[in-house]
Structure formats: C-alpha cells, structure tokens
Amino acid sequence: MTLALRLENLSKTFAVGKPLIGPPKAHVRAVRPLSLEVAQGETLGIVGESGCGKSTLARMLVGLIPPSTGTIEIEGKALDNADATAFGKLIQYVFQDPISSLNPRKSIRKILEVPLKRLHGMSASERETRIREIFDSVNLREEFLDRYPHEFSGGQAQRIGIARGLAANARILVLDEPVSALDVSVQAQVLNLLAALKAEYGLTYLFISHDLAVVEAVSDRVAVMYFGAVVEVGRADKVFSAPRHPYTNLLAGSAPVVGRPLTPPEAKGTELPDPLNPPPGCAFAARCPRASDICRTEDPALTKMGEDQFAACHHPLDP
Template sequence: MTALKVTDLSKTFPVGGGLFRAPKTAVRAVRPMSFEVAEGETLGIVGESGCGKSTLARMLVGLLEPTTGRIEIEGKPLDNADPAAFGKLIQYVFQDPVSSLNPRKTIRQIMEAPLKRLYGMDREERAARIREIFASVNLREDFLDRYPHEFSGGQAQRIGVARALAAAPRIIILDEPVSALDVSVQAQVLNLLADLKSEFNLTYLFISHDLAVVEAVSDRILVLYFGTVVEIGPAREVFKTPRHPYTKLLADSAPVVGRPLKAPEQKDSELPDPLNPPPGCAFVTRCPRATDRCRTAEPKLRPLGEHQLAACHHPLEG
C-alpha cells in the first residue's frame, strides 16, 4: 500500500518587491517532483544544504503551502486549509531537539497540545495516552512537570519523538534527528526510532547529511540537487553503484576510515545561481561528463536498471 504520494509538488518564493510592489524575481526552491513512499518504508532524503530538503518536508506537513502539486496520504489528498488533517496523518521531528520545544511550557503541556486540539481528549484520556507514549520512548513520568531546558539533547529528542507520536500519525518526517546529538547518543535514538517504527507500523522520511546513517536506516534513497530529484533507488544500490554523477560526488565526499581526505571536485566548480539557474542540467558546471546537450536540455528522471531512476543524459554504468 502507498503511504505517501507526491505529484508535481513545487515551491517558489518571491524575491524583492515590497508591500505595494510586485516581486522582482522568484526562487524555485523545489521544482516539480513526483515520488511515492510505501507503507512501513523508510525513505532517506539526502543532498547538500540548499537543495530543498527542508522546504519539501515543510510542505509535506503543511507548514508551507505548495506552489503547485498534490500530496496524498493513503490515497486521500491533503488540503492546507485543514491543518488537523495533516496533524493526524503526518508529523515532524525537528533537527534541534531543545529549540523545537516551547521553553515556557512544561513537557506535560507540550504533550497535551495535540491530544486536545486534534482529538479533544479529556484530562484522564490525555494522561493515559501520555503514559503510554512515555513508556514507548523510555522516559520517566516525572519528566512531565519539567521544562525543556532541564534536559540533555538526547532526552529532548526523545520528547520530540514522543510529541510526534501523540498525534498517532501514519508518517513521521525526521529532519536531521541525530545531527545535534553526541555520537554516543545517536545510536540510542536510532535504535529507538527503529523500535517505534515496528511497534506503531510507521512510515519514515529520514532527512540527513550523514550518508552512513541514511544508508543504514533507509530502505530507499532519494537524492536532491538544486530543488529536484536526480536519483532514487534502494539504499545499498544507490551508494554502491550510483547512476548520477552527483550521487557519486556525495558518496566520494563522505569521510571513510582509512581513506585519505581529498577534494572531490576541481577548484573552479561552483553551485548554480538560484536567481539565474542554468537552462539545461543544474549540475552541468560541476559534472565531468557534461556535454553540449547537458547545457541546453534538462534531463528527466528515468529508469536505469531494475530498481534505480536517475535524471542524467550520461548516467554512470551500473
């Protein structure tokens, strides 16, 4: 069963102008993209800063309204005019665990908010639900009357996960969920997320810069570059035999024990200008395989092999 289906989803932000003046130009943060996520799957989303990962995530949970496109969860289209529909189906775990929690509210008040607003539970129902969730994420009940600043990063992230679970969603978006944590705590949180996925039959979208973590926890990988999908496929295949040159660049840039660090690109390589995007492939100025065709025609996502898709005129050999 398909848990999430995205069709031609895009986001454009106006730039310049003012209160009584039209925008001078626009930035296409996310270009029209389509993909599906199966029920119970973990889809890893990777790419450099500015590639559109967080913008995509915020559209999926209703924090940003798409410029174009359609979002469906379990076959039902979501409407931005109905925030409760998003909240009951899809939730967000933020990158910074402490700053994502309201510092003026106790953990109990934070946990009760979705139970009140989305389900209208009374005090006894809320207390029972919170006890159940806290037990699932291995947190003590006496934490409920404390404030966010009283917790470590690992504890705060567990609270953030618990808050997401309170709404009983089908899908959880994890935006760099362990990047702000110590290495010793990262494994604990990742193991917890794996257990919760199995216990509650969850579907994950896992956003991260850490390719090793993404490969370890994901079933499939979606690679974003300059606001568009350039490759998608099974996690092991995407990093073992990348078909898009940008995916190979990411894999080669990741530090590996025993391999000396080196610059993966030439010194004169540069990112595209978002206010003046190139007419063809956005990766053309950084790609060693670029030809005249790449400079004039934008490549489309197409099947390469049995399971992988890539948007490249001259894909790498599988």
C-alpha cells in the same frame, strides 16, 4: 504495495524582494516539480547538499508552508493545506534542534497535551493515559513530565520531540536531521529507538540527513536532491554502492570514511548555480565531468535505469 505518501509535481517558489506594492523583483525555485511515492512501513532517506531543498520539501509535507504547485496524497487522500487538522493527524515533524522546537514556558506534560486536545479532543483522563503510554514507549521516566525543556539533555529532548509526534497518532514522521546535533553514542540510542517505534506502530519515515552512513543504515530507499530536484532514487545499498548519477557518486565519494583519504576538492568555479539565475539544462552540468552540449541545453527527466533505480542524467554512470 500500499502507498503511505504520494507526491505529484510538487514544487515551491519563493518571491524575492517583494515591495509593498507591485510584483516581486525575482523568484527562487526552492523545489522544482517532483513526484515521489513512499510505501507504508518504508523509510525513505533524503540526502543532498545544504540548500538543495530538503527542508523546504519537508515543510511542505507537514503543512508548514503551502506548495506552489502539485498535490500531496496520504493514504490516497489529497490534503488541502488549509486543513491543518488533517495534516496533523496523518503526518508529523521531528525537528533537528529538539530544544528550540519545544516551548520553554510549558512543561513537557503541557506540550504533549496540545495534539491530544486539538487533534483528538481527548478528555483529561484520556490524555493522561495516552501521555504515560507514549513516554514509556520512548524510554523516559514519568517524573520528567513536569519538568521544562531546558532541564533535558539533547538526547532526552529528542526523545520528547519524537513523543510529541507520536502523541498525534500520526502514521508518517518527517525526521529532519534527527540525530545530527547529538553525540555519536546518543545517536545510536535514538536510531535504535526509531527502529523499535517503527516496528511497534507500523510507522513510515522520511529521514533527512547529511550523514550518508546513517541514511544508508536506516533507509530502505534513498532520494538524492540537487538544486531543488530529485536526481536519483533507488534502494539505499544500490544508490551508494552503484550510483547512476554523477552527483550521487560525488556525494558518496566526499563522505569521510575511517581509513580512506579525503577526496580532493573540486576545481574552482564548481559551486552551486545561482538560484536567481538558474542555468539552462542540467543544473549539475558545470560540475560534471561527463557533461556534453545536450546537458547544457536540456534538463534530463528522472528515468528508470535498473530495478528500482531512477536517475535524471543524459550520461549515467555504468552500474
């Protein structure tokens, strides 16, 4: 297996209430130390509740924010956050809201020219050829190049966002809720486009979403995050059909399915822990029906629990 991406002890801590002079009042660990490997050509789905650290992780991967600890390796090369060009050539971000991610004052042609100029130093004729190729690959007409972002529908704007990622010639795309703002029929078109582009260009995807059905359909493997940590990793079909971590089981059972009654809500007092005062031991213990004393004192490590399946749990579910 050839690795496209390797994360080693990657974490992010934010200072809270920092005065002009002196130390901050507190710190929030948005992402706790995690390690992951993603193979070339793979789609890794990343799921979890809002606030679990998915988007913070994604922003670290593309160099938008520096990690507090750990390393990011792309194709065996450790990346320095100060080297924005190296990040841009290898990994690109496709944003959740396609309209707001595009500069409203620039035409689509000008937007797509930026990575070709800054990252690859292409001449005007080379840029024009490359832009036409990219636009054709995302099934958009060439006449759209001289229009502005507000003139497009959400589906068209998302295709432009994908085209911008392809313009940098990156081999890894971080897709942050790429279809959540689109109508269901348009979602299918964009997902089919992403599958075709992956096959054509040999891309690797990190697919972040709240929609578990979409994640299961498009992902080879899934990483489940809770309170800034990865609590389960495995093949997409196994993670949702035979979860080993109780949180994954709760997440899968909470997803609406046509013809199935909604899961009753959890009891009161089972909200996410306070990030300013995290509990000792397993962060999910207060919500877990299997929790014991060890869960409230020792944080479980991510442990192999079957073929290609890992979970961080003292009392894992039976397969």
